Amino acid sequence: MPTLRDIRKRLKAIQSTKKITAAMKMVAAAKMRKVQDRMLNFRPYAKRMETVLSDLAKVAEREIHPLLALRPRKTVEVLVITSDKGLCGAFNTNILKAAYKYIDELKKEGIEVSLSVVGRKARDFFRRRNFTMRNTWIGLSGRISYANAQEIAANLVENYTNETFDEVVVIYNEFKSMIAQQVTVTKLLPVGTLAEEEGQKEQSMTADYLYEPTRAAIFERLLPKYIEIQAYRSLLESSAAEEAARMAAMENATKNCSELINKVTLFANKVRQASITKELMDIVGGVEALKD
Amino acid sequence: MEKENKLQLEIVTPYGLILSEDVDEVTCTGSEGDFGVLPGHVPFFTTLKIGMLAYKKGNTTKYVFVNWGYAEVGPDKVMVLADSAEKSEDIDVERAKAAMKRADERLKKAEEFDFARSSSSLERAVARVQIGEKFR
Numbered sequence: 001m002p003t004l005r006d007i008r009k010r011l012k013a014i015q016s017t018k019k020i021t022a023a024m025k026m027v028a029a030a031k032m033r034k035v036q037d038r039m040l041n042f043r044p045y046a047k048r049m050e051t052v053l054s055d056l057a058k059v060a061e062r063e064i065h066p067l068l069a070l071r072p073r074k075t076v077e078v079l080v081i082t083s084d085k086g087l088c089g090a091f092n093t094n095i096l097k098a099a100y101k102y103i104d105e106l107k108k109e110g111i112e113v114s115l116s117v118v119g120r121k122a123r124d125f126f127r128r129r130n131f132t133m134r135n136t137w138i139g140l141s142g143r144i145s146y147a148n149a150q151e152i153a154a155n156l157v158e159n160y161t162n163e164t165f166d167e168v169v170v171i172y173n174e175f176k177s178m179i180a181q182q183v184t185v186t187k188l189l190p191v192g193t194l195a196e197e198e199g200q201k202e203q204s205m206t207a208d209y210l211y212e213p214t215r216a217a218i219f220e221r222l223l224p225k226y227i228e229i230q231a232y233r234s235l236l237e238s239s240a241a242e243e244a245a246r247m248a249a250m251e252n253a254t255k256n257c258s259e260l261i262n263k264v265t266l267f268a269n270k271v272r273q274a275s276i277t278k279e280l281m282d283i284v285g286g287v288e289a290l291k292d
Numbered sequence: 293m294e295k296e297n298k299l300q301l302e303i304v305t306p307y308g309l310i311l312s313e314d315v316d317e318v319t320c321t322g323s324e325g326d327f328g329v330l331p332g333h334v335p336f337f338t339t340l341k342i343g344m345l346a347y348k349k350g351n352t353t354k355y356v357f358v359n360w361g362y363a364e365v366g367p368d369k370v371m372v373l374a375d376s377a378e379k380s381e382d383i384d385v386e387r388a389k390a391a392m393k394r395a396d397e398r399l400k401k402a403e404e405f406d407f408a409r410s411s412s413s414l415e416r417a418v419a420r421v422q423i424g425e426k427f428r
Binding site: 041042044045048049052055056146209210211212213217218221222229232 | 302304305306307308309322323324327334335336337338339362364371373
């Protein structure tokens, strides 16, 4: 039987935990709103960029730019985006599970996998499993800037161009809503593989374009930019999803704390009652003994 | 019916949608020189420099500052993807003037290593001031 003092101590501990989780929830909410704003502002740009590029890719030959080149899939680069910090529910677990499965499938097909990760959680996960990582970016989550995306994009473009790998796949959490994140696998390079499939359906816009300066020069500038934008978008999505996941996790934790507090309080009261009853019995017993 | 002789002008930047409107005419600074677009233009794709985009709607003309980017022109639309863009009424002329002065001084000092940066920021500032004052 724990003493009343022990129980009170425990109650205090739970109460302070609750305060922390509640505060973390507020912080996550504030951060999420910020990232979400940036993301919502950025979405139209990324979307327009996609349509422009797919319009162009329909009429262009694949030889025009190295980033459009289709090569047999011998080596595939997998870029996994997670968070640096934990305490966000199943956010990282989901992504890592999916990534692990995806890599496994590639390997079964006999394709070489080269791995890059964003976020401490992914790095630790793959390090424990003895994967070699080509590149790691740590400390981005929470303060993503366009420069980060540029750095990642530049690295991918460079390695793709000198044929270190023949395809780039990004795995990240997409921000669906406040309560839902979705693990998304998208092909980043070569550019336009998706657009081409969609292009079959809508042939209406296939027209000959006039280019100024030349078409090659435009692709030269547009394609690396497009990769940057896609990288930036995935980073933003992931970080918005992270904060949303954290918010939900902390909300749950706070709720659980409240429940626990109720239970422990009830128990503490029972123990207090029991000890009072016991003392009373002792006194009554003493009085009875003195009577005789 | 009316709609057929209109251009749908859209300007988007990484920081949001700046403008989405049906207009009659668009003039813009391309990397190879200014160009004008009327409804029914041939499909056309160009890179943009730092400069001005003007659009006409009825009898009023409005100006937008555009800082690098791309324009895709179709028969009934002009889509501008800019690194940044500001409507003339949103330009902070005082700030642009200050930036102009700063860049000018840096250029005079001839710090070669960021010559390109200084001169492009000067160019930006000058364009901003011009457009900002035109509106007033």
